[in-house]
Amino acid sequence: MTKIANPIYDVVFKYLLSDNKIAKLLISNLIGVEISSLELRPQEFSTNPENKTVTVYRIDFKAEIVLKNGEKLVVLIEIQKAKFTTDLIRFRRYLGEQYASSNNTTEKDDKKMPLPIITIYFLGYGLDNNKDIPIIRVKRHYLDNHNGDMLVGEEMFIETLTHDSIIVQIPALKKQRRNDLEKALSVFEADKIQEVSVNEDDYPEKYKPVIRQLIKAIANEQIRKTMDIEDEILDDIERKERLILRQKKEIVE
Numbered sequence: 001m002t003k004i005a006n007p008i009y010d011v012v013f014k015y016l017l018s019d020n021k022i023a024k025l026l027i028s029n030l031i032g033v034e035i036s037s038l039e040l041r042p043q044e045f046s047t048n049p050e051n052k053t054v055t056v057y058r059i060d061f062k063a064e065i066v067l068k069n070g071e072k073l074v075v076l077i078e079i080q081k082a083k084f085t086t087d088l089i090r091f092r093r094y095l096g097e098q099y100a101s102s103n104n105t106t107e108k109d110d111k112k113m114p115l116p117i118i119t120i121y122f123l124g125y126g127l128d129n130n131k132d133i134p135i136i137r138v139k140r141h142y143l144d145n146h147n148g149d150m151l152v153g154e155e156m157f158i159e160t161l162t163h164d165s166i167i168v169q170i171p172a173l174k175k176q177r178r179n180d181l182e183k184a185l186s187v188f189e190a191d192k193i194q195e196v197s198v199n200e201d202d203y204p205e206k207y208k209p210v211i212r213q214l215i216k217a218i219a220n221e222q223i224r225k226t227m228d229i230e231d232e233i234l235d236d237i238e239r240k241e242r243l244i245l246r247q248k249k250e251i252v253e
Contacts, residue, residue, distance in 0.1 A: 001197040004214035006189045008124060008170065011226040012217050013081060017059055022209050027061065027077060029181050030166050031118055032137065034066040041076075060098075062115070067154075074106045076115040081122040095119065113156065117163040124190040126171050134172040134182045138165040180204035187214060192234065194218075194227050 005012040017023045020038060028035040041060040061077040078098060080091055095117075098104055104115045130136060140162055142151035170190045177183040184207035189196050195218060203211055217223050 002200050002211065002215065003195045003218055004187060004198055004211060005217035005223065005227070006187075006193055006196050007214060008081065008122075008188050008190060009194070009227045009230055010081070011223050011230065012214070013122075014059060015217050015220075015223060016210065016213050017079070019209070019213055022213055023061065025207065025209070026184070027063070027079075027120070029184075030120055030135070030168070031065070031077070031164070033068075035063050036066055036072060037064045039063070074115060075118055076104050077118045077120065079120045079122070082124060091121070114160045116159040118165070119163060120166045120168070122168045122170060122188065124170050126169050127167070131169060132172055132175060134169055134176065134178075134185070136167040136169070138167070140164060180207065183207075184210060187211070192231055194224070194231075 005015075007013045007016050017026075018040065020040070023040070024035050024038045027038065039062045041062055059079045061079070062074065063077050064072055064074050066072055076098060078094065080087075080094065082088075082091070098117055099114075104117075105112045106115055107113070126132075127136075140158075142155070142158065143149065144151060168185060168188075170185075170188045173182060173186045173188060177186055183202075183204050187196055187198060187210065196214075198211060200208070200211060
């Protein structure tokens with residue numbers, strides 16, 4: 001068995017996706033289309049060991065994807081992780097910022113056009129009704145309101161005002177691994193476990209760069225220190241949430 005760093009930790013997740021080849025491999029298989037180029041957008045990531053603070057914002061990529069008809073489309077791909085259901089408000093705020101930002105544009109036919117957005121969410125908890133499905137793809141369809149027929153052809157107006165999503169439920173990855181992508185993402189552990197044991201022989205060959213990158217991460221002293229800080233911060237958050245729940249219960253009683 002091989003020891004690797006758990007990518008549920010923010011610092012490890014960022015380290016993993018900072019490798020362009022690995023990011024392209026994972027993202028293209030998650031969204032189900034070929035990526036011809038992938039550019040990591042500027043991120044904000046800082047740690048302060050003395051004050052025990054970690055600041056991590058979502059990881060964004062500008063990607064050129066190849067559609068089924070061969071057409072190339074530039075899109076913004078936003079990746080976020082959630083350990084608590086309360087992170088939903090943060091997701092909405094970030095998404096609103098992306099739609100509003102003048103930086104998220106591209107030139108097409110001498111016109112400045114807003115980038116279509118694809119969101120990918122890694123959840124450390126299960127959804128209410130489909131918690132056993134490891135990866136859920138939310139796809140949009142154009143329908144004729146009169147008869148319900150599906151319309152063909154993408155409209156930029158619609159593509160830039162609505163978006164597809166991918167939801168990865170990390171706990172479900174431990175219950176079933178039906179294909180290579182689900183096996184590859186099974187390295188995520190939802191619990192506070194800094195090290196994950198994997199059998200490299202059972203790991204899909206094309207995803208082995210993921211394992212190699214996570215081996216490097218667990219050997220990095222600074223990453224280990226930051227993981228410790230994340231654990232302490234999460235403990236504080238959980239204690240505060242328990243206190244709030246206790247106070248609410250006392251008020252009701």
